[in-house]
Amino acid sequence: MRKLISVVSPAYNEEACVDELARRLAETFEPLSDRYDFEAIIVENGSRDATYQRLLAINARDPRFKVIRLSRNFGAEGGAAAGINAARGDALVIMCADLQDPPEVIPRFIAEWEGGYENVYGIITRRHDESAVRRFFTRAFYWMMHKLSETNVPRNASDFRLVDRRVYEALLTLPERNALLRTLWWWMGFKSVGVEHERPPRFGGTSTYRFWLNVSMGIRGLLTNSYLPLKIIPLLGLGLSAISFLLMIGSIVRAAIFGVPFDGFGTIVGLMLLLFGFLFMLLGVVSEYIGMIFEEVRARPRYIVSETHGFDPETDAAARGLMLARITAR
Numbered sequence: 001m002r003k004l005i006s007v008v009s010p011a012y013n014e015e016a017c018v019d020e021l022a023r024r025l026a027e028t029f030e031p032l033s034d035r036y037d038f039e040a041i042i043v044e045n046g047s048r049d050a051t052y053q054r055l056l057a058i059n060a061r062d063p064r065f066k067v068i069r070l071s072r073n074f075g076a077e078g079g080a081a082a083g084i085n086a087a088r089g090d091a092l093v094i095m096c097a098d099l100q101d102p103p104e105v106i107p108r109f110i111a112e113w114e115g116g117y118e119n120v121y122g123i124i125t126r127r128h129d130e131s132a133v134r135r136f137f138t139r140a141f142y143w144m145m146h147k148l149s150e151t152n153v154p155r156n157a158s159d160f161r162l163v164d165r166r167v168y169e170a171l172l173t174l175p176e177r178n179a180l181l182r183t184l185w186w187w188m189g190f191k192s193v194g195v196e197h198e199r200p201p202r203f204g205g206t207s208t209y210r211f212w213l214n215v216s217m218g219i220r221g222l223l224t225n226s227y228l229p230l231k232i233i234p235l236l237g238l239g240l241s242a243i244s245f246l247l248m249i250g251s252i253v254r255a256a257i258f259g260v261p262f263d264g265f266g267t268i269v270g271l272m273l274l275l276f277g278f279l280f281m282l283l284g285v286v287s288e289y290i291g292m293i294f295e296e297v298r299a300r301p302r303y304i305v306s307e308t309h310g311f312d313p314e315t316d317a318a319a320r321g322l323m324l325a326r327i328t329a330r
Helices: 018-032 050-063 076-085 105-114 132-148 165-172 181-188 211-224 228-258 265-298 313-320 324-330
Strands: 003-011 036-044 065-070 091-094 119-127 159-163 190-201 305-309
Touching: 003 018, 003 076, 003 105, 003 165, 018 036, 036 050, 036 076, 050 065, 065 076, 065 324, 076 091, 091 105, 091 165, 091 265, 105 119, 105 159, 105 190, 105 228, 105 265, 105 313, 159 181, 165 181
Parallel strands: 003 036, 003 091, 036 065, 119 190
Antiparallel strands: 065 305, 091 159, 119 159
């Protein structure tokens, strides 16, 4: 019996890429068709262009390409979660729809998987279209993950990967809504190996990269994988208290020997501003944790499916995932 490989790819405003994505995926799997079946689940993530219409045409030509349409944009993580929930393959490939994750690498992933690895991830050796600023923040993110996080994410590991069915089914049991998929794979463990590849420029269209959005996701990724920022707060408070106590003793000794100086207003104001700056910075860290707790307690779904195309009736319920009751009932 041939094994099934599922490919999940969230697509947001990718009308210029999805046809080429389908063509290259089909070409990639053609030499493997004697050993593997193949399905591609493209998650239309609230696009404002013709991505959805192009996906319907692709599905009409090739039923191996299935379409999930979300009710709005739920971000890359929500789109990936919707596709993972609908997959039924013996192995699952997650990749970007803009073809910066080359489909031609997938056979190398499969070879490692057949060799016994359950989490085969891409390691980017070169990024062809990234600015120096973005490369700097990428390196800073991985450095901080190594220093602060309890989850050891390899440097330059990407979301482009192949995982065994056991791995992605284990992922679906996790109730978290804030964690980054890139870090959850490592938290779960399993036998892992990296495959090096270059990351080409996007095939077409406009990049959806947003600097501050990615910074926010990076911060949340760090906070969801480490309690160290919370542990730093009492240590920093203790250190500042000790410094303040020493300064107070020094001021008393100085006043006893030289008298009370007239100058010093600027120093006092500067210290007050410094301490208040530390205070509000630490309150900001606490507020981020509280915000994530609020989202977890609120327990809203990570995505809502509006329509599905190409799924068998018996698996359609799984493809729909977490939907509004009125959509499920129709």
